[in-house]
Amino acid sequence: MAAEASRSRWSPLTLLAILLAAAVMLAPLIWTLLLSLKENEALIGNSGAALSPPYTLENYRSILQGNQVFRWLVNSIIVSGGTTIGVLALCSLAGFGFARLDFPFRRTLFIFVLLGLAIPEQAVILPQHQLFADLRLHNSYPGLILPGLAGPFGVFFMTQYMRAIPKELDEAAMLDGASRFTLFWKVLLPLTMPAQATLGVFTFLASWNAYWWPLISATRSDMYTLTVGLAAAQMNYAQTSGLGFLMAQAVFASIPIFIVYVLFQKQIVRAMAGTAVR
Amino acid sequence: MASLELSDIRKSYGATAVLDGVSLTMEAREFIAFLGPSGSGKSTLLRIIAGLETLDGGEVRLDGRRIDQVPPGDRGVAMVFQHYALYPHMSVRENMAFGLRNVGVPRDEIERRVADAARVLEIEVHLDKKPGQMSGGQRQRVAIGRAIVKHPKLFLLDEPLSNLDAALRMRTRIELAQIRSRVDAAFIMVTHDQAEAMTLADRIVVMNDRKIQQVGPPMEIYSRPANTFVARFVGSPAMTLAPVELVPDDGLYARVRLGDGAEIETRVPRSELPAGGTLQIGLRPESVAVAANGAATTQAKVELVERLGERTLVYARLSDNRAITAEDEGYSRVNVGDTVGLRIDGAAAHLFDAEERGYHAEARPE
Ligand SMILES: Nc1ncnc2c1ncn2[C@@H]1O[C@H](COP(=O)(O)OP(=O)(O)OP(=O)(O)O)[C@@H](O)[C@H]1O
Ligand SMILES: [Mg+2]
Numbered sequence A: 001m002a003a004e005a006s007r008s009r010w011s012p013l014t015l016l017a018i019l020l021a022a023a024v025m026l027a028p029l030i031w032t033l034l035l036s037l038k039e040n041e042a043l044i045g046n047s048g049a050a051l052s053p054p055y056t057l058e059n060y061r062s063i064l065q066g067n068q069v070f071r072w073l074v075n076s077i078i079v080s081g082g083t084t085i086g087v088l089a090l091c092s093l094a095g096f097g098f099a100r101l102d103f104p105f106r107r108t109l110f111i112f113v114l115l116g117l118a119i120p121e122q123a124v125i126l127p128q129h130q131l132f133a134d135l136r137l138h139n140s141y142p143g144l145i146l147p148g149l150a151g152p153f154g155v156f157f158m159t160q161y162m163r164a165i166p167k168e169l170d171e172a173a174m175l176d177g178a179s180r181f182t183l184f185w186k187v188l189l190p191l192t193m194p195a196q197a198t199l200g201v202f203t204f205l206a207s208w209n210a211y212w213w214p215l216i217s218a219t220r221s222d223m224y225t226l227t228v229g230l231a232a233a234q235m236n237y238a239q240t241s242g243l244g245f246l247m248a249q250a251v252f253a254s255i256p257i258f259i260v261y262v263l264f265q266k267q268i269v270r271a272m273a274g275t276a277v278r
Numbered sequence B: 001m002a003s004l005e006l007s008d009i010r011k012s013y014g015a016t017a018v019l020d021g022v023s024l025t026m027e028a029r030e031f032i033a034f035l036g037p038s039g040s041g042k043s044t045l046l047r048i049i050a051g052l053e054t055l056d057g058g059e060v061r062l063d064g065r066r067i068d069q070v071p072p073g074d075r076g077v078a079m080v081f082q083h084y085a086l087y088p089h090m091s092v093r094e095n096m097a098f099g100l101r102n103v104g105v106p107r108d109e110i111e112r113r114v115a116d117a118a119r120v121l122e123i124e125v126h127l128d129k130k131p132g133q134m135s136g137g138q139r140q141r142v143a144i145g146r147a148i149v150k151h152p153k154l155f156l157l158d159e160p161l162s163n164l165d166a167a168l169r170m171r172t173r174i175e176l177a178q179i180r181s182r183v184d185a186a187f188i189m190v191t192h193d194q195a196e197a198m199t200l201a202d203r204i205v206v207m208n209d210r211k212i213q214q215v216g217p218p219m220e221i222y223s224r225p226a227n228t229f230v231a232r233f234v235g236s237p238a239m240t241l242a243p244v245e246l247v248p249d250d251g252l253y254a255r256v257r258l259g260d261g262a263e264i265e266t267r268v269p270r271s272e273l274p275a276g277g278t279l280q281i282g283l284r285p286e287s288v289a290v291a292a293n294g295a296a297t298t299q300a301k302v303e304l305v306e307r308l309g310e311r312t313l314v315y316a317r318l319s320d321n322r323a324i325t326a327e328d329e330g331y332s333r334v335n336v337g338d339t340v341g342l343r344i345d346g347a348a349a350h351l352f353d354a355e356e357r358g359y360h361a362e363a364r365p366e
Helices: A002-008 A012-036 A045-052 A058-065 A067-098 A106-118 A121-134 A141-149 A152-163 A167-175 A180-191 A193-209 A212-217 A227-239 A244-274 B042-050 B090-102 B107-121 B136-148 B166-182 B192-200 B218-222 B227-232
Strands: B003-015 B014-025 B031-035 B057-062 B077-078 B154-158 B186-191 B203-208 B209-216 B240-246 B253-258 B263-269 B281-282 B288-291 B296-306 B310-318 B323-329 B339-344 B350-352
Touching: A012 A244, A058 A067, A067 A106, A067 A141, A067 A152, A067 A180, A067 A193, A067 A244, A067 B107, A106 A152, A121 A141, A121 B090, A141 A193, A141 A212, A152 A193, A167 A180, A167 B077, A180 A193, A193 A244, A212 A227, A227 A244, B003 B042, B003 B186, B003 B263, B014 B042, B014 B057, B014 B154, B014 B186, B014 B209, B031 B042, B031 B192, B042 B077, B042 B154, B042 B186, B077 B136, B090 B107, B090 B136, B090 B166, B107 B136, B107 B166, B136 B166, B166 B192, B186 B192, B203 B218, B203 B227, B209 B218, B209 B227, B209 B263, B227 B240, B240 B323, B253 B281, B263 B350, B281 B323, B296 B323, B310 B339, B323 B339
Parallel strands: B031 B186, B031 B203, B077 B154, B154 B186, B288 B323
Antiparallel strands: B003 B014, B003 B057, B203 B209, B240 B253, B240 B281, B253 B263, B281 B350, B288 B339, B296 B310, B296 B339, B310 B323
């Protein structure tokens, strides 16, 4: 409702600027899509050919013929889905703890978590690799999922979000005889839905696009995620296949992400606009 | 039988004492208002009763049962929060049912109670709305409804009307009075608003400086303030306080002299006053009238005139530079800068001793 009201208030100039910005954002995507629909041979020497027919689905057919692509897709879905669910569960609980429970060393612990934000993945990759090797977790789903669960940003994000929910609600719930769990589950958690959606989408996205750790951890091709698998395939076909095939791979890999965005569009926008809790 | 009993409640935040030895006994079905300036600990006391705040010392009993260590949900109290604190993601119906579900009230009983409360509060048509879709006044009713369905022994209301506009506040005040007469429970309401306290409460508890200053029926608080704080805090505009000297004579009542020499014959029994020590006189504006020179007790120079319609308030200074507030009729001819005569009604005057304790005219036979 509010969005409609503000839309009608846009001046033509604002509208033009927005259309322009949208066009700039969309251009490379459309370009990618067009390239993926061309025969590789047609693009050699002149990628401008993408602008005119004939178009073909040949490149997509070759992707699907790579017999392991579906396996990789499933792997990616399991790993990204698992990571997302795990991150949401952990960060919600941690956020509740940091925002609402009183326990010793709470502040210290929170600062400790925040310090995690400053540590790049690369800095710990060797011990991490060693650890997972010792635990025999390489080439397994836990091996691919677990590192992604340690998300200081998510903890910080959910803590801040829960802190912003008025304490009076907790007090009302206490007077209503709610247990701690009921308070968390029935009162606070539903109110963090917009934040869950945002964090969930970002986590899913990051996990879907993750390349380095899956590349290191999954050495068996049946445990590849889509990113690793497609990259490997690219090396194999680098000579024979060309630009069109490459772009088709890019499009194919982004389809699930696209779906996620479409499904959660409303929550994402709402969370970004910060109007979640009134 | 007493409903709520507070004995010697103490509370401090760190080194700051907020409540220091507060005791109070409420009658069954009594309506009490906590009145006091900001920061006087009204909310803290209310929250201690609710169980949202721990106490450092003292006991809280409700219907004879000690409840200060009992979890808030099991105390038999319900609270209406200043900002309503409705659950934004639940419908009105769910908001009201939530507390009942948590304690395992059967489904049909929940439905019956919610329907009853909704009918009383006239929010039946809103039962399926979310709080965000309702006006402030409607939300307030839901908040009250959420308390009513619990059938508590004691309602706690923290400034329940302060978020409403003037007209709605008036209406809700009347409704509160009606609800109060219907339910079998005691009420405590925190308020800044004297009119609210005076009209709704059976007794007012005036709080300041970590302590209860006075407990009593509204008119007693108004006409027999226990000390200078209560005297100045209750009543608007505030009571004039001025130092006086006791005129030595052997009359039954104290006769006092203002700084400018004017003498006032009070109805405060001389025998009650402490021997020696300084005295202050307390005069409500309505007992100081602008008068023709013949009838005047003293003279004052007018500094500010407030025309309120049915009466006029005159802020003036006596010749010894003491401020005094007087009243005049609606169509007052008094202007700023005038020197006017003031007739002081000694029978309505209050006296306060060096400890600021109040002494009043003997209760008038009705
Ligand atoms: N959680 C807290 N920590 C520290 N001090 C507090 C806390 N809560 C209240 N206080 C202090 O206790 C005193 C009493 O507060 P309280 O909220 O009970 O006052 P009040 O009479 O309700 O005031 P108001 O009319 O403004 O609501 C204040 O000085 C306040 O600063
Ligand atoms: Mg308060």
